[in-house]
Amino acid sequence: MPADRVLRLGATTTALVTPFRDGAVDHGALERLAEWQIRCGVDGLAVCTPIGEGPTLTRHERAAVIRTCVRAAGGFVPVIAATGTNATASTIALTLDAEELGASAALVTAPYYSKPGQAGIAHHFAQLAAATRIPLIVENSPLRTASDMTLPTLASLAEIPSVVGLLLSDGSAAAQALPPDWRRRFLLLSDRDTTALSFLSTGGSGIVSAGANVCPRLYASLQQAARAGNLSAARLLENALAPLTARLGAEVDPAAIKHALQALLQIDPETRLPLVALDAAAKQSVSQALARVSETRGMALSI
Template sequence: MQVDRALRLGATTTALVTPFCEGTVDLSALERLVERQIHGGVDGLAVCTPTGEGPTLTRSERAAIIVTCVQAAGGRVPVIAATGTNATASTIALTRDAEELGAAAALVTLPYYSKPSQKGIAGHFAQLASATSLPLIVENNPLRTAIDMTLSTLKALADIPSVIGFLLADGSAAALAMPPEWRQRFLLLSDSDATALPFLSTGGSGVISAGANLCPRLYASLQQAARGGNLPAARRLEDRLAPLTAALGADGDPAAIKYALQTLRLIDPEVRLPLLAVDANEKQSLSQAMLYASGARNSYLSI
């Protein structure tokens, strides 16, 4: 299957946080976040990811989040739903939900914790593809799942017609083994803001960004500059955002993002266990990084 051009996410897709208020999903705040992201120029939204605390969400909460984001986006950007679990049956159920609720594609991680064989990984995705017609983006993040794809497994998944792309962790075997010709055939996405620019320069399609929750305009502008061939501008933006990217951590800590969004008066900083709120030192680092990214203005609402 050639990648559907309507599903080309562009360079910057935000791994959107899930706002909570007194233990429940704050759908009104979520709508505001969606609007801010689109106004900031991002190309897509990924919901129910680890950055969105997907593992803590119930099936009904996931459904409400997808519906809210799809309706708020109104077709202006695609909404991608993370639906992968470590069980094939539940992955199928969540992916079917996402399809029925209007998601443009499903982001599906390799099954975690159970450490399936390479044949088991291939079987997992083959069965998922046979159970739903939703386009699939395969996520390969060995640090989270404790497994990595071999080249033969990568090729097996690439032969599944509904697989349209891969989200690749920096340094994973799959990322290193990706055949060059696939850069035209599939969406190739990075999961790291820190390495998104070099990933794009070597033929990647874009990034699923945690940092864009805070500064959608800057992160989107960085990728747009790189795609347009203006590498000096892209590197300046990369340097400007480097302290913030570092402060958020390699995985885009939801607690850190939510604290920063609270300082913008956008959401409550509440996270669900096992995550905890950021401490005083982290708050100071985040505040300094946000001000640096904003150019040391008193307000960074526009970044």
């Protein structure tokens, strides 16, 4: 079924954390966080991702998170809902929920844990596209799913009109391996802040950024500078953000982001098991990284 919406996505989409308080989603804090991101210039919000602790959310909670963020976005930026599961039927159900709630696109990982073969992955996305009308961004994350999509599988997805983008978890190396014409066919996204600049230089379209939760203006400015061809400014921003990017690492812990947001926006740092709060040493490391970002070249964190 062809998508009945057009996805207009800029360079920086924040993989938004989900604030909790006393075990429940804190929708007031979530709305405040989403609105701050938009004021600081990000181009989109991705919700219910692993950074947003999506796997721990119930279907009702997922719907409420999407609803809150769509309302906060107010049409100014797209809201992308992560809807992938390890089963085709539940993925379709969550994607239909996101579509009905006004999400601009669905971010769908290859089924995890069950480790389907290439034919199963292709059939999974074909069934999803046949059942929905929302634009789909396909996530290839072998480290999380233990399934790596081959080029023939990706070629089969390119024949599905509603598949509009690819999220490549291994960043610039994956982008270089793709045929050049796919860079026109797909939005090519990375989820690695550590390689954001090199990813753009190899034909990437933008990033789904965890670090932007904490420094949305600076991460967005890096992408904007690079896209405008101002590589010197982009490199200055990359260097300024390096302490925080390094502390968060490639496999970002939402607890680290939430600790930073407690200092910046007074958001409760609560996580949901199996994630736990940072220990004292890790908290100090995050705080030091924030201080270095604030001080480097006089760039203050803008709240």
